[in-house]
Amino acid sequence: MKNKIIILGGGQAGIYAAREIRQNDPKSNIKILGEENLLPYERPPLSKDFLLDKKKAEDLYFHSSDVLKNENIEFENISINKVDFENKKLFAKNDNVYSYDSLLISTGSENKKLTLDNNLKNDIYYLRNLEEAKKIKEIVSSKNKITIIGGGFIGLEIASSLSQLQKKVTVIEIGNQLMGRIIPKQIADLVQNTHIEHGNEIILNKQIEKITKKNDDYEILLNDNSFIETDFIIAGIGSTPTVKLFENTNLKLDNGIVTNEFCETSIKDVYAAGDVSNFYHPFYERNMRLESYQHAQNHGICAGKNIAGVKTEYTSIPWMWSDQFNLNLQLTGICDEYDEIIERGNDINNGVIYFFLKNNKIRGACGVGIIGKVGRDIRITSKLTEKDTIVDKQILSDQNLKLNKLIQK
Amino acid sequence: MSEENWIEVGSTDSIEEEDLIRFDHQDKTFCVYKLTDGFYATDGICTHEAVHLEDGLVMDDEIECPMHQGIFNIKSGEALSPPACEDLKTYPVKVDNDKIFIKID
Numbered sequence A: 001m002k003n004k005i006i007i008l009g010g011g012q013a014g015i016y017a018a019r020e021i022r023q024n025d026p027k028s029n030i031k032i033l034g035e036e037n038l039l040p041y042e043r044p045p046l047s048k049d050f051l052l053d054k055k056k057a058e059d060l061y062f063h064s065s066d067v068l069k070n071e072n073i074e075f076e077n078i079s080i081n082k083v084d085f086e087n088k089k090l091f092a093k094n095d096n097v098y099s100y101d102s103l104l105i106s107t108g109s110e111n112k113k114l115t116l117d118n119n120l121k122n123d124i125y126y127l128r129n130l131e132e133a134k135k136i137k138e139i140v141s142s143k144n145k146i147t148i149i150g151g152g153f154i155g156l157e158i159a160s161s162l163s164q165l166q167k168k169v170t171v172i173e174i175g176n177q178l179m180g181r182i183i184p185k186q187i188a189d190l191v192q193n194t195h196i197e198h199g200n201e202i203i204l205n206k207q208i209e210k211i212t213k214k215n216d217d218y219e220i221l222l223n224d225n226s227f228i229e230t231d232f233i234i235a236g237i238g239s240t241p242t243v244k245l246f247e248n249t250n251l252k253l254d255n256g257i258v259t260n261e262f263c264e265t266s267i268k269d270v271y272a273a274g275d276v277s278n279f280y281h282p283f284y285e286r287n288m289r290l291e292s293y294q295h296a297q298n299h300g301i302c303a304g305k306n307i308a309g310v311k312t313e314y315t316s317i318p319w320m321w322s323d324q325f326n327l328n329l330q331l332t333g334i335c336d337e338y339d340e341i342i343e344r345g346n347d348i349n350n351g352v353i354y355f356f357l358k359n360n361k362i363r364g365a366c367g368v369g370i371i372g373k374v375g376r377d378i379r380i381t382s383k384l385t386e387k388d389t390i391v392d393k394q395i396l397s398d399q400n401l402k403l404n405k406l407i408q409k
Numbered sequence B: 001m002s003e004e005n006w007i008e009v010g011s012t013d014s015i016e017e018e019d020l021i022r023f024d025h026q027d028k029t030f031c032v033y034k035l036t037d038g039f040y041a042t043d044g045i046c047t048h049e050a051v052h053l054e055d056g057l058v059m060d061d062e063i064e065c066p067m068h069q070g071i072f073n074i075k076s077g078e079a080l081s082p083p084a085c086e087d088l089k090t091y092p093v094k095v096d097n098d099k100i101f102i103k104i105d
């Protein structure tokens, strides 16, 4: 009998897993169940080139339906609302039942919602999927004063795009710097300056007390009693793994689905990958949950191998990027476990990088610069991290010395 | 092959091994690479977004885009890793008297 493999969640991790399973296993039935009525697509452009009209919806798909057909991967548009791990079954709202031999959970993450006491739920916009991006794009075209609640990556990318569409943008951030504490304050400040230079207003250390609707506009009251008048509100206040479905099951959850280095969960034959998984990273010797393009791809591939019986450890060094205005920010490794910080460069035109070292080895780095200026060094940094190289700090800190000299062949 | 389409890029020692230089000609940008087995040329702009590959990392036969780590094979131009999915155009290269020439059509 053919093995039945179900992939729950038709996003990036799901599609990469499906294709990887097929590469290693020509026979199994592979079925992706996705609640969005779309083949798997890239999310990064949603807050950038899609809003800017530089990319259309059809440019975002990872693969055409032909690729899936050729590889005999089925995609069904359905939302699953119950799981029975014991009997290996998934249930949909319309009473469809799906049984599996192996299951990959790749349900991604969802946006946290603002808790407001008055009834403005439908007036606040969020961005996670193509449908929401289309709605924002359409409505924003007739709006001028935009407020973005939350100064994280997605909020700032939207702020950058809407500013380029000649909107007056205000960003309200509760913390004392943009992009949370994982980004060095100096880098957050450089990004903030760029937003301000382009006319965006950035408000730090402030919280929303109340939002009141006034005709078609809104008045936002902040905790210092100041007001902001606005005609469109988008919130980007972080996300949580999509695990509601599993809350009353015996699947082990802790900030996502707990998985080991082989993408295996606490339940046999059940795997998890991408944004939803809190996985064990053998190099860092700890669990982590990542929301990044590169991770969703590589973790999906790794899960695919393991599901197909090719036992493979997940050892990818984390990497992510954010594009805002003419800046490209990149983050590699982890930047919260260090005993020394080294700075490379101080001019955004040539790129600025902060390296986080522990015992003379790089654990992570964060850099920002005009497009193209930090990518090569960050990539080399990932390699140095992966190889656990003891680095020459002189070379790290001197932008005139090339980092590839540090790679031992 | 018409001779006039061969454009001089520079001297062979202007590129270090496993590295590249950017070469602008008229309104186009190219990257010229020195690999262990010779010289190669591709378009200078990533096929994913308009980013100069001159700042990318050359590893073996591959160039990695500095913006989102899209990877291309330098010799064939093949897009090897997402988000790059469209191939990069390649150009013939010849060396004459320690000078590098590329053939632009």
Ligand SMILES: Cc1cc2nc3c(=O)[nH]c(=O)nc-3n(C[C@H](O)[C@H](O)[C@H](O)COP(=O)(O)OP(=O)(O)OC[C@H]3O[C@@H](n4cnc5c(N)ncnc54)[C@H](O)[C@@H]3O)c2cc1C
Pocket: A008, A009, A010, A011, A012, A013, A014, A033, A034, A035, A036, A042, A043, A044, A045, A046, A047, A078, A079, A080, A081, A106, A107, A108, A109, A127, A128, A129, A154, A242, A245, A273, A274, A275, A276, A290, A291, A292, A293, A294, A296, A319, A320, A321, A322, A323
């Ligand atoms: C606006 C935006 C911009 C981003 N920009 C960047 C960037 O610049 N750089 C970067 O590195 N990363 C970026 N990311 C992050 C990156 O896109 C994600 O990390 C990646 O998409 C995660 O892949 P995934 O497969 O885990 O989840 P997803 O791609 O989110 O896929 C999960 C899918 O599962 C479906 N699903 C959930 N529950 C069910 C259910 N019960 N039944 C059926 N289907 C279900 C969901 O609808 C969704 O389609 C961005 C994300 C967003 C939203």
Ligand code: FES
Pocket: B046, B047, B048, B049, B050, B051, B065, B066, B067, B068, B069, B070, B071, B082, B083, B084
């Ligand atoms: S611009 Fe080159 S990979 Fe995106």
